Amino acid sequence: MSTVFETPLSRVKPERIDRAVIRFAGDSGDGMQITGSQFTNTVALYGNDIATFPDFPAEIRAPAGTLPGVSGYQLHFSSNDVYTPGDAVDALIAMNPAALKVNLGDLKANGILIVNSDSFTDNDLRKAQVTVNPLENHSLDKYRLFSVGLERLTRTALEHLGLDAKSMDRCKNFFALGMCYWLYNRSMTSTVRWIEEKFKNKPLLVEANKLAMKAGYSYCEATEAFQVSYEIPPARLTPGMYRNLSGNQALALGFVAASQKSGLRLFQGSYPITPASDILHELSQYKDFGVMTFQAEDEIAAVTSAIGAAYAGALAITTTSGPGMALKTEAIGLAIAVELPLVICDIQRGGPSTGLPTKTEQADLLQALFGRNSEAPVPVIAPATPSDCFWAALEACRVAVKYMVPVIILSDGYLANGAEPWKIPNVTEIPEIPVQFAKEVNSPNGYLPYKRNPDTLARPWAVPGTPGLEHRVGGLEKQDVTGNINYEPLNHEHMVRIRAAKVAAVVQDVPDIVPAGDDSGDLVVVAWGSTHGAITAALNAQRAEGRKVGHIHLRYLNPLPANLGDVLKRYKQVLVPELNMGQLIWLLRAKFLVDAVGLNKIQGRPFKQSEVEQKIEEMLGIS
Amino acid sequence: MSTATLPPFPVLTKKDFQTDQEVRWCPGCGDYAILSAVQSVFPELGIKRENFVVVSGIGCSSRFPYYMNTFGFHTIHGRAPAIATGLKAIRPDLEVWVATGDGDALSIGGNHTIHMLRRNVGLKVLLFNNRIYGLTKGQYSPTSEVNKKTKSTPFGSLDRPFNPVSLAIGAEATFVARSVDVFQSHLKDTLRHAAAHKGSAFVEILQNCNIFNDGAWFSLTERDARNENILQLEHGKPLIFGKNRDKGIRRKSDGDIEVVTLGNGIAEADLIVHDAKHPRPSYAFLLSHMEHRPGFPTPIGVFRAWDDLPRYEDVLNDQIKAVVAKRGAGDLNKLLHAGDTWEVK
Numbered sequence: 001m002s003t004v005f006e007t008p009l010s011r012v013k014p015e016r017i018d019r020a021v022i023r024f025a026g027d028s029g030d031g032m033q034i035t036g037s038q039f040t041n042t043v044a045l046y047g048n049d050i051a052t053f054p055d056f057p058a059e060i061r062a063p064a065g066t067l068p069g070v071s072g073y074q075l076h077f078s079s080n081d082v083y084t085p086g087d088a089v090d091a092l093i094a095m096n097p098a099a100l101k102v103n104l105g106d107l108k109a110n111g112i113l114i115v116n117s118d119s120f121t122d123n124d125l126r127k128a129q130v131t132v133n134p135l136e137n138h139s140l141d142k143y144r145l146f147s148v149g150l151e152r153l154t155r156t157a158l159e160h161l162g163l164d165a166k167s168m169d170r171c172k173n174f175f176a177l178g179m180c181y182w183l184y185n186r187s188m189t190s191t192v193r194w195i196e197e198k199f200k201n202k203p204l205l206v207e208a209n210k211l212a213m214k215a216g217y218s219y220c221e222a223t224e225a226f227q228v229s230y231e232i233p234p235a236r237l238t239p240g241m242y243r244n245l246s247g248n249q250a251l252a253l254g255f256v257a258a259s260q261k262s263g264l265r266l267f268q269g270s271y272p273i274t275p276a277s278d279i280l281h282e283l284s285q286y287k288d289f290g291v292m293t294f295q296a297e298d299e300i301a302a303v304t305s306a307i308g309a310a311y312a313g314a315l316a317i318t319t320t321s322g323p324g325m326a327l328k329t330e331a332i333g334l335a336i337a338v339e340l341p342l343v344i345c346d347i348q349r350g351g352p353s354t355g356l357p358t359k360t361e362q363a364d365l366l367q368a369l370f371g372r373n374s375e376a377p378v379p380v381i382a383p384a385t386p387s388d389c390f391w392a393a394l395e396a397c398r399v400a401v402k403y404m405v406p407v408i409i410l411s412d413g414y415l416a417n418g419a420e421p422w423k424i425p426n427v428t429e430i431p432e433i434p435v436q437f438a439k440e441v442n443s444p445n446g447y448l449p450y451k452r453n454p455d456t457l458a459r460p461w462a463v464p465g466t467p468g469l470e471h472r473v474g475g476l477e478k479q480d481v482t483g484n485i486n487y488e489p490l491n492h493e494h495m496v497r498i499r500a501a502k503v504a505a506v507v508q509d510v511p512d513i514v515p516a517g518d519d520s521g522d523l524v525v526v527a528w529g530s531t532h533g534a535i536t537a538a539l540n541a542q543r544a545e546g547r548k549v550g551h552i553h554l555r556y557l558n559p560l561p562a563n564l565g566d567v568l569k570r571y572k573q574v575l576v577p578e579l580n581m582g583q584l585i586w587l588l589r590a591k592f593l594v595d596a597v598g599l600n601k602i603q604g605r606p607f608k609q610s611e612v613e614q615k616i617e618e619m620l621g622i623s
Numbered sequence: 624m625s626t627a628t629l630p631p632f633p634v635l636t637k638k639d640f641q642t643d644q645e646v647r648w649c650p651g652c653g654d655y656a657i658l659s660a661v662q663s664v665f666p667e668l669g670i671k672r673e674n675f676v677v678v679s680g681i682g683c684s685s686r687f688p689y690y691m692n693t694f695g696f697h698t699i700h701g702r703a704p705a706i707a708t709g710l711k712a713i714r715p716d717l718e719v720w721v722a723t724g725d726g727d728a729l730s731i732g733g734n735h736t737i738h739m740l741r742r743n744v745g746l747k748v749l750l751f752n753n754r755i756y757g758l759t760k761g762q763y764s765p766t767s768e769v770n771k772k773t774k775s776t777p778f779g780s781l782d783r784p785f786n787p788v789s790l791a792i793g794a795e796a797t798f799v800a801r802s803v804d805v806f807q808s809h810l811k812d813t814l815r816h817a818a819a820h821k822g823s824a825f826v827e828i829l830q831n832c833n834i835f836n837d838g839a840w841f842s843l844t845e846r847d848a849r850n851e852n853i854l855q856l857e858h859g860k861p862l863i864f865g866k867n868r869d870k871g872i873r874r875k876s877d878g879d880i881e882v883v884t885l886g887n888g889i890a891e892a893d894l895i896v897h898d899a900k901h902p903r904p905s906y907a908f909l910l911s912h913m914e915h916r917p918g919f920p921t922p923i924g925v926f927r928a929w930d931d932l933p934r935y936e937d938v939l940n941d942q943i944k945a946v947v948a949k950r951g952a953g954d955l956n957k958l959l960h961a962g963d964t965w966e967v968k
Contacts, residue, residue: 045965190963237967241960253959260955267713287946289953292712292939297738301705304698304735308678308709311696312717316709334699424964427956464694464710464717467673472642472689474697475681484644485689 014185014231019078021086022180024173025103026095026116028061028071031173035093036073037419038191039180044244044421045190047234048077051533053085053606054417058274058357065119065127070102079233083533083540085418087608091183093176095119095150098128104140113143114179116172118151146225150175157215158208167205171212178216185231188213238423245422247386247415248275251319251345252282254393256289259315261394262401262433266291267309267316269302271324274357275413276347279319299327303344307331310340311473313437313463315397319345322364323354325371332406333372336499338473339450339459341400341407343393348412350604359604360413362529363580368408369558369587375496377503379403380557382410384532387422389415392555398433399506404458410557412579414530414606438462438469447471449483457502507559513552513567520570521548523619526596527577528554528584531607535577538612547620554584565592573619575599577612635666640675642692653804653830654683657751658690660807661720664814665693668718676719678707680727683758683832684751687722701732704739707746708935715936718818720747725766726756729785733765740794742935743822747814750787750827751804755836773835788911788926791825792904797932798824799907800925804831805844809855809923816925822934829923843921856910856924861894864920871895872913880909882918899928 022039026032033054044050053074062069076086091112094100096119107113120135134140135147150172157175158168174195181188192210199205220226245253259266270280270293284293292314296302303318310316320328325346335342348364350356368380379399383392389411396407438460441447449471450459462469471483479486480494515524517539525535532553539551550571554560568574568588576585577599585598599615601607617623640662648654665675675693679685681700688695698706703721711719728736728750739746755773756762762775766787770779791799798820802813810828817824829840842848854864854872862872863885871894873883883889898906907927913919947953 041963045963047965047967234967239967241964241966243960243962243964256953256958257955260953265713267709269709286953286958287943288950289955289958290943290947292943294709294712294939296705297734300702301708301735301738304702304705305709305712307698308696308706308711309713310709311706312710312713314709314713330699331702338696424959427959463714464676465674465714467671470673470692470694472644472695472697474688474695475699476697 014229016231016233018080018232019076019082020090020184020230020232021074021076021088022091022093023072023074023089023103023106024093024176025070025072025099026093026173027064027099028057028059028069029064030071030095031170032071032073032095035173035177036075038177038194040075040419041194041244042181042186042190043075043077043184043232044242046186047237048079048232049082049235049237050075050077050244050420051082051085052076052419053414055605056358063127065096065098065124067098067102067128070099072099072103077232079235081235082420083537084606084609087610091180093180095173095176096128097125097130097134100134101128101130107143109142111143112146112183113140114146114148114176116150116176117147118149148179148219148225153215153219154212157211161204161208161211163204163208168208171208174209174212175216175219178213179220181213182217182220183226183229185229188217237421240423242421242423244419245387245390246278246417246419247383247389247411248278248347248417249282250387250389250422251393251409251411252279252286254390255283255315255317255343255397256286256291257390257430258394258397258433259289259291261430262315262397262435264313264315264401264435267306267314268293269296269304269306269309269316269318270294271296271299271302271320273299273321273324275349275416276319276321276324276345278416279345279347299324300331303328303331303342306342307335307340310335310342311338311463313461315401316341317343317345319347321347321349321357322351322367325364325367329372332378333374333376334475335406336372336376336378337475339404339499341404341461343396343400343407343409345409345411347416348410350602356604358413360530360606361579361602361604362410362412362531363583363602364410365528365557365580365583366586368410375500377500377558378405379407379503379506379559380410381407381555382529382557383415384529384553384555386415386418386420390422394430394433399509401433401435401461402458402509403456403502403506404461405502410529412530436461437466439466441468448481449473450478450481452480452498455505457498457505504559507562510556510559510561512563513561515550515552515567517543517550518548519550521550522571523548523573523575523616524550524552524568524571525575525577525612525616526552526554526568526584526588528557531577531579534607534609534612537609538616541609541613542616547616549616557584557587560591568592568594573597575615575619577607577615579606635672637662637666639672640665640692642690644689646690647686648683649834651833652683653753653832654687654751656804656807657749657810657828657830658687660810660814661691661749664811664818667815668818670718674717676710676717677722678703678710678719679722680724680732681758682724682727682756684722684724684749685727701727701730702735703727704732704735704744704746704748708739708742708744711744711746711936712939715745715934715940719745720749722749722751725750725752725754725764725787729765729787729790737790737794740791740796740823740825743797743932745821745823745934745936747817747824748826750825751830752787752827753830753832753836754784754839755832757832757835761835786911786915787827789908792908792911792927795904796825796927797822797929798925799911799927800825801827801829801923803829803840803844803923806923813924816928820928821930822932852920854920854922856897856899856922856926858897858899858925858928861891861896863891863894880913899925901927902929902931
């Protein structure tokens with residue numbers, strides 16, 4: 001039973017702008033991720049293009065009000081294309097002094113600053129290690145400061161409901177959200193729907209959160225606090241049906257689609273790890289698609305159970321982050337040796353060791369490419385945007401079963417949690433994934449488990465239970481064709497080379513590079529993974545200035561596209577921005593002998609557009 | 624005659640389970656006897672050969688799959704239970720046996736072993752226990768006795784050994800048994816019991832390594848010693864042992880157990896009657912632990928065979944079926960359009 005909840009008409013005629021960056025920041029317990037994602041959903045439904053950047057601490061609840069407990073959610077929305085969550089913030093909502101202190105540096109001069117004045121007591125200031133109350137010393141004069149008593153106002157709005165003070169205070173984020181809806185002229189309808197669904201068994205909380213949000217909206221309307229409100233018209237996206245999608249959701253949907261398109265049961269072996277766990281949460285809901293999720297006892301059992309499932313004929317995947325990748329290393333080698341299909345997702349985070357569990361990084365590239373004992377190549381695919389994760393999952397599954405090989409997907413924390421509008425594909429347009437299980441004995445001398453397909457070099461997939469195909473596989477070196485254990489020197493060399501040749505053969509499925517921007521010129525940016533947005537935005541800006549620059553974004557890190565070496569030669573300079581110390585650049589220098597220049601950031605945060613532009617200008621000699 | 628009297632498929636023999644691969648265990652190794660017993664028992668089980676899978680880890684014992692003419696997977700050190708779990712999850716219909724050793728199952732793979740048993744995955748696990756690392760040429764293992772002098776412990780090992788049966792019962796395995804490589808008929812019987820069990824069946828096989836740990840189990844296998852030191856467990860029979868079958872195990876009033884000599888007013892009726900089917904594991908654990916006490920025998924046979932717990936692979940598949948029955952088979956188009964969507968025209 002959805003109640004009608006009209007959004008009142010605003011008395012202020014909104015100013016039309018083409019983009020805005022808003023950041024909600026507060027304590028981990030303040031519900032900033034929910035507030036941010038609700039605002040995101042609303043603007044996406046309205047038709048803006050968006051990019052989001054949720055940024056939260058690894059601690060579930062650091063002590064309330066302290067600096068390590070600050071959680072943030074940034075959203076960039078526009079009537080034009082959006083590629084990044086935005087370098088600087090137009091509007092900052094700070095729920096306490098700690099959130100203000102951590103985030104103020106990113107707010108533009110004259111930006112909108114909404115602070116919860118009720119949480120600026122001496123005690124709050126002390127917890128945030130702030131000595132002087134910034135609301136009182138004019139230090140915020142260069143911003144448009146709106147000091148609002150969120151707790152007091154929320155309590156007033158809810159006092160008739162009979163809730164305790166703590167429960168009322170928990171609704172203050174919805175008061176703030178209501179204010180933002182007024183500020184950007186947005187309807188509250190989809191959030192109302194969400195509240196009704198979320199608290200459907202707690203009617204009092206439905207009422208409280210709805211009232212708090214409405215009170216926030218009405219507060220702006222009634223108090224004339226803001227002299228202006230904004231309107232950002234819908235973006236001109238390609239026609240079609242859209243939804244919001246995060247990278248981890250996209251991977252999960254991609255794997256379900258791959259299961260449906262291959263006719264294989266999906267098996268996920270996984271162990272909880274940030275920032276990959278959401279893939280397990282998501283897939284465990286899809287049992288109606290026959291999806292089998294297995295929360296294993298550890299990372300090793302997660303990958304090995306998946307190998308067992310692949311051996312049994314399932315579409316097997318395992319999902320993890322860097323530390324889990326390290327533990328799975330030996331088992332991935334086994335999958336390479338026994339030539340079984342398997343997809344391994346590494347949602348990269350800051351390292352080494354436990355590192356920065358909730359922050360993004362691209363430093364597992366060389367681990368994915370080379371981090372196994374001996375000669376053990378695998379195809380490596382890196383999605384570029386959250387929604388591209390959907391297609392990367394499908395691609396990885398297709399390659400794994402076609403070539404009988406484990407495939408690594410390299411996503412990262414930024415893609416995993418970031419969301420963007422996704423044009424929902426027509427199911428019939430998603431290509432089928434052909435799979436053939438061995439059914440017949442393939443030689444007069446019995447079944448030969450390593451008799452290869454001459455085009456793909458794949459061995460047949462003969463699952464247990466198939467009459468006449470009884471055979472043995474294992475991690476020991478084997479003779480090609482027969483699969484018998486074999487330690488002869490030349491046989492080993494042959495097997496090492498044929499496993500490498502098989503992975504190299506995947507290049508026939510890798511499209512040639514077509515650079516974005518100029519296809520020859522002064523400079524080319526070569527990159528991979530989640531840096532796509534910042535580089536695209538930077539490149540567009542630089543080309544608008546008349547600079548001859550191109551952009552190569554590598555989806556396959558192994559094998560590399562066949563024409564990459566030739567394309568690189570068409571540019572005078574090569575720039576390789578990476579969120580690591582320089583890993584792709586190492587590869588490019590080794591393979592193509594190019595004098596590439598790195599732009600490296602290892603701060604657990606994505607590139608800003610300005611950082612990439614600055615480097616391009618520096619290399620082009622523009623100051 | 625009607626065709627209904629014909630067997631459903633050709634009757635298999637031991638030979639059908641032998642491969643053309645040269646067996647590469649040391650001459651005199653206890654593994655040969657175990658291989659022979661398994662090859663003898665498999666044809667009796669009425670299962671098609673293609674439905675058998677033998678999975679192993681690393682170690683001497685783990686060469687097993689290469690010598691069995693079934694589907695076989697020689698995996699990596701310690702991980703066989705996890706790989707077999709994935710296999711069983713997808714194909715609950717297959718008959719999956721795991722061959723492992725004391726190092727493989729209890730050291731590097733200890734975690735997978737206990738979790739497989741906790742879940743009650745329908746696997747038969749043969750743990751070849753020779754109390755030594757053979758393939759790496761003679762280091763002490765997690766079942767080696769304290770003060771074992773080996774290449775890696777020239778002054779004697781310091782750590783207490785695991786008792787594999789106690790460990791399995793501690794993990795609440797639903798079937799736990801022990802046999803000995805040289806007791807062929809007992810071993811085959813034990814394997815038959817294991818095969819008949821639906822849930823996880825854990826069998827410790829005491830095995831000699833005549834190269835690196837010769838005589839590992841002589842106190843149990845030498846002709847004179849064996850009757851005195853071994854207690855053969857049989858469900859429904861009293862716990863009697865000894866050369867003259869004149870000793871037994873009796874329950875004390877405090878709940879503990881004691882060794883008693885029959886006669887002088889002590890009759891068989893006073894002894895504990897072995898109940899392998901007890902739902903709780905505490906009695907079986909008491910049995911498994913008595914060999915560590917002076918004067919007590921070492922039990923062999925089936926400690927525990929409680930088969931009322933559903934297999935993990937069955938509940939896993941049943942849950943999926945139940946969701947499909949409730950929601951209907953998933954529709955990809957609907958899934959992709961789930962949640963809030965909007966149309967751009």
